Amino acid sequence: MTVNGTEYTRDVEPRMLLIHFIRDELELTGSHWGCDTSNCGACVLWLDGTPLKSCTALAAMANGRDIRTVEGLERGGELDPVQQGFIACHGLQCGFCTPGMLMTARWLIDHHPHPTEAEIREAISGQICRCTGYENIVRSVRWAAEHPSGAAS
Amino acid sequence: MQVPSHVEYEKAKSVEHALELLTRFGPEARVLAGGHSLIPMMKLRLAQPETLIDINGISGLSRITVADGELRIGALVRHGQLLASAVAAGHFPVLRDAEQVIADPIVRNWGTIGGSLCQADPSEDLSAAFGALRAIAVIQGRDGSRRVPVREFHLGPYETVVAPAELLTELRVPIAGDGSGSAYEKVSRRVGDWSIAAAGAVLTLSSDGTVTEAGIGLAAVGAGHFVSTAAEDFLRGQPATDAVFGQAGQVAAEHCQPAADQRGPVDYKRHLTGELTTRALRRAAIRVRARAGGQTV
Numbered sequence A: 001m002t003v004n005g006t007e008y009t010r011d012v013e014p015r016m017l018l019i020h021f022i023r024d025e026l027e028l029t030g031s032h033w034g035c036d037t038s039n040c041g042a043c044v045l046w047l048d049g050t051p052l053k054s055c056t057a058l059a060a061m062a063n064g065r066d067i068r069t070v071e072g073l074e075r076g077g078e079l080d081p082v083q084q085g086f087i088a089c090h091g092l093q094c095g096f097c098t099p100g101m102l103m104t105a106r107w108l109i110d111h112h113p114h115p116t117e118a119e120i121r122e123a124i125s126g127q128i129c130r131c132t133g134y135e136n137i138v139r140s141v142r143w144a145a146e147h148p149s150g151a152a153s
Numbered sequence B: 001m002q003v004p005s006h007v008e009y010e011k012a013k014s015v016e017h018a019l020e021l022l023t024r025f026g027p028e029a030r031v032l033a034g035g036h037s038l039i040p041m042m043k044l045r046l047a048q049p050e051t052l053i054d055i056n057g058i059s060g061l062s063r064i065t066v067a068d069g070e071l072r073i074g075a076l077v078r079h080g081q082l083l084a085s086a087v088a089a090g091h092f093p094v095l096r097d098a099e100q101v102i103a104d105p106i107v108r109n110w111g112t113i114g115g116s117l118c119q120a121d122p123s124e125d126l127s128a129a130f131g132a133l134r135a136i137a138v139i140q141g142r143d144g145s146r147r148v149p150v151r152e153f154h155l156g157p158y159e160t161v162v163a164p165a166e167l168l169t170e171l172r173v174p175i176a177g178d179g180s181g182s183a184y185e186k187v188s189r190r191v192g193d194w195s196i197a198a199a200g201a202v203l204t205l206s207s208d209g210t211v212t213e214a215g216i217g218l219a220a221v222g223a224g225h226f227v228s229t230a231a232e233d234f235l236r237g238q239p240a241t242d243a244v245f246g247q248a249g250q251v252a253a254e255h256c257q258p259a260a261d262q263r264g265p266v267d268y269k270r271h272l273t274g275e276l277t278t279r280a281l282r283r284a285a286i287r288v289r290a291r292a293g294g295q296t297v
Ligand SMILES: Cc1cc2nc3c(=O)[nH]c(=O)nc-3n(C[C@H](O)[C@H](O)[C@H](O)COP(=O)(O)OP(=O)(O)OC[C@H]3O[C@@H](n4cnc5c(N)ncnc54)[C@H](O)[C@@H]3O)c2cc1C
Pocket: A037, A038, A039, B030, B031, B032, B033, B034, B035, B036, B037, B038, B039, B075, B076, B101, B102, B103, B104, B107, B110, B111, B112, B113, B114, B115, B116, B118, B119, B123, B124, B125, B126, B162, B166, B167, B168, B169, B192, B193, B194, B195
């Protein structure tokens, strides 16, 4: 499979979950492993461009397909606008939910460049944050939507 | 850490290939669609298939089309795709209402319509919605396909008429005329959770406002085949008024069999069943009238 533009080939047991493949085999530990029951969203990454809870998919299902994780957000050393938004608006405290939130936020803005507050809340409704109370996450996503080229814009 | 037990994995390239693999690997093989019910069950060892037949690569099962007076929904259509379908919502708003309250957007990206029906969880919202719509399931075996009414599809909790070497390929809903409308109402503990109770209503009204046909689907409250035929029988021939809808709700509440669990006691679920049936009927009737006036609501 291709992960963040790099091709990887590994032999794995069919029962290996995608989140464990990404974290343990490829050592891309940005994607987090939380509830293990498709409820918290810490493990969200993109499979063929669509956000997925990777604790509820097998690595084998991603065979030959394209994955993007939080490590693949930055471009040429520059943080993605959603990452900059979370910094600018204090969108994280402990950071556990953040990788999943960032992947969903990027997807949302790619598909709805000017999301309303209700659309932002709906988009992250399957993801749990125990720290921020969500207010600053919503502000961060909105910041990113308003700064499509990051702080430079 | 929850991991499934040892399992073999095969990728099906076509419906025929999937059927061949299912036949070859026998009754301990299971179809893998979105995996959003099966993988959690495998992690908990509630399911321990020997072989998974992954059908995600089969093209042609992911379409929503209209043909021969039917809305046709492929078994691999994802929840999010059905939610976004203007064609589906235009004919049957009950589908959009239900999809809006199934799980969360990320789960909806991958969970499929076919998987929902085949999982046959007693709380599955689409079983109630398609039951209310009197949809037809198309099931393919190696010797051909058969059409089974969704109202005869479920044999009990987690059990359907789909045989081990068969595949559900499509759901078909006969497109109703102008005098019809539909709606879905659900109450859950929090956004994205399974229903405490849910009700879908499909109404056909004559020009003088009499109910000529009704479909009432119920999820999570132990209604046989996810429908309330008692409430449907009560409604037929009645005027489409709020008072009648209130009584139909009571009939639905009396005839369901909810079980007490962490989502609530029996009397609460029964009460909700009545109230949600009434609300869904009211909203379905509003939609019939709006449609007659050229609006959508
Ligand atoms: C966090 C979470 C919340 C949820 N909330 C809700 C909710 O509120 N309401 C609701 O209704 N549902 C809810 N669901 C369940 C979800 O809607 C479906 O049960 C799930 O998406 C099943 O679809 P799938 O494609 O993932 O099926 P899978 O898990 O792949 O398969 C489920 C079963 O169906 C069989 N199967 C699948 N496709 C076929 C086929 N074409 N032919 C024959 N057999 C087949 C499989 O072998 C398996 O036994 C939730 C799920 C999760 C993870």
